[in-house]
């Protein structure tokens with residue numbers, strides 16, 4: 001619990017909306033417990049007075065947050081058993097400050113991935129959930145509402161198998177008030193974005209005006225359904241394919257990773273993840289009907305649990321083999337409920353997939369912009385020959401870097417090299433004519449996705465500069481870096497310092513990160529280590545830090561040659577697509593511990609770590 005008070009003039013204590021104590025009255029609602037918190041609000045279980053019924057109350061973190069009114073408007077349009085029901089709205093006053101809140105039905109149960117981990121579903125269960133999710137989206141799409149942040153964390157599954165779609169805060173409909181945001185992609189979560197959205201964001205700075213926003217469609221939403229259910233059945237994110245020619249056979253991959261997934265279910269997931277939007281199902285209702293049909297005709301293989309059961313601690317667990325800063329993990333805790341694959345098998349599988357991904361697929365991670373912090377200026381070589389040699393080396397490095405980056409159509413240039421602190425004010429969508437739901441991305445049909453911003457104007461970095469920066473970065477990161485135990489100390493560039501100060505980050509700021517988003521993020525529960533090697537890394541922030549929300553991605557690089565793993569992050573990308581130059585280190589000043597059994601090029605580490613703000617890379 002956090003209470004805020006003014007130390008210099010002792011006055012009444014002011015409660016923080018993020019930590020209301022049990023018993024707090026929010027108008028006619030009494031707080032029973034905190035359920036969880038997101039980027040914009042904290043959700044409490046409350047009881048109504050005088051009836052005493054249980055509800056979920058989502059309280060805004062920011063005073064007068066307009067997103068809450070927007071979410072309420074969206075929810076009022078929807079009445080469906082698969083969509084969380086809005087009960088009431090109101091404003092909670094803390095001193096002179098007013099925080100909006102929503103009161104919703106209290107959906108019990110667990111989020112989708114947690115539920116799967118606890119219950120070890122069969123294919124029939126999964127198909128039932130897929131159909132329920134599709135019906136809920138179909139109901140929304142019929143009202144011209146798009147969720148835009150569909151993912152397992154926003155789905156709850158109740159005890160008896162009812163699925164409910166939560167968190168419509170990023171939702172859109174023709175009369176939705178515009179979201180104030182600097183981002184040109186709509187709100188959403190990285191791995192759930194469609195190839196079209198990613199490609200658009202990569203090309204946008206070159207091809208479109210700075211004020212344009214990605215026209216999110218039903219097909220984008222269906223793609224995120226595919227990502228969700230792919231992850232549910234194989235416990236990994238699918239490869240992001242940015243080039244139709246390299247699209248892998250998803251259903252074969254699904255069945256290779258988890259042979260217990262029946263072929264028809266794997267094929268539905270494949271269709272949802274089709275590269276071409278027109279190859280995805282014709283709509284959510286169509287998907288729901290077809291999946292129900294397949295489920296009804298499924299044989300006995302549809303009733304087998306999709307995963308092996310947890311077999312208790314083994315020599316593969318950290319409990320008996322490993323020590324790390326997180327301390328020991330209780331062996332076999334909740335073993336009866338824990339669904340897990342055999343640990344060794346899981347490790348082998350996902351390493352195999354990671355290798356395959358790195359070789360075959362140019363994923364978002366591999367094509368993201370990466371910047372190195374500005375190094376202290378090198379002493380200038382004296383004399384004409386020295387200068388000429390230096391120039392030639394730089395050109396060679398750039399050429400080599402460009403070669404490694406590949407041709408533009410397979411490895412597009414970064415969407416925004418670094419500077420995205422300031423954004424243009426986009427057109428508002430109020431008053432835009434209501435349009436039928438689009439099924440093609442060819443003609444951007446919804447001007448309504450434009451999101452005006454209160455932030456200053458963005459700098460669209462000229463194309464040539466972007467190429468040069470990309471080339472130099474690639475050269476610097478890839479071509480010219482010999483084997484290094486740890487990088488040279490470097491100061492944090494001034495634009496990163498400025499960005500971090502605007503984000504409310506200072507030297508005390510640090511937070512938990514999922515170390516490598518290419519590897520499944522349930523590894524903390526299933527208790528195994530991951531293997532990493534020198535080079536680019538993308539980590540995920542697990543809790544909000546300053547103004548960076550949970551699920552912000554950190555892009556950087558790691559060095560594994562020393563006693564500990566060293567890592568630096570120089571770019572943060574929030575779930576709504578905004579990018580900020582930053583300076584974070586992995587772990588602490590000394591780095592991150594390695595696990596025993598590490599060897600050169602094969603460093604084993606904990607799947608979770610910590611990122612910490614620095615003003616100077618040690």
Ligand SMILES: Nc1ncnc2c1ncn2[C@@H]1O[C@H](COP(=O)(O)OP(=O)(O)OP(=O)(O)O)[C@@H](O)[C@H]1O
Pocket residue numbers: 035036037038039040041042043056058084104105106107108111153154156166167169549
């Ligand atoms: N109506 C509800 N009933 C039960 N739990 C809920 C309800 N609404 C939200 N929750 C839970 O509360 C937690 C926080 O929800 P919220 O929607 O604010 O966060 P989020 O989805 O993590 O964040 P963000 O809004 O930044 O995406 C989540 O665990 C969510 O499952």
